[in-house]
Amino acid sequence: MRRTPASALIAVMAAAMTACAPTPEKPEEVPSPDTYECTLEGERWLVRFTDQEARLLTPQGERINLYQINTNSGVRFTNGLIELRGRGTDLTIIRNNFERALVGCKPLMIPKEPSNPMQRMLTPPPPAPLGK
DSSP: OOOOOOOHHHHHHHHHHHHHHHOOOOOEEEEEEEEEEEEEEEEEEEEETTTTTEEEOTTTTTTTEEEOOOOOOSEEEEOEEEEEETTTEEEEEETTTTTEEEEEEEEEEEEEOOHHHHHHHHHHOOOOOOOO
């Protein structure tokens, strides 16, 4: 009679237990009210609008703060080197007098806030897309 090594039995039991473990549910997501994801030359950029500021997060992780300036229509933000202009989700970045359109801008999807106060206390906050 052949005997199966104990380590093989343990491995089979561990695999079976893992297969039975419940998979965590992905939380329901909702559109962010102030943060948008866009594409510029095939790379993902994040734009977050705060009170009188626009904060950019580049694909390389660089954070750029732009400050709102008055305009007759749409939005306009600058830091003296980079400018962000647009209306709605049609946004353009201007640097060194060269305009580049941010394409496909749409609200960033973020986890929905739990409606149950107890669940809200136990749920860690999502990471801020652009940091505060």
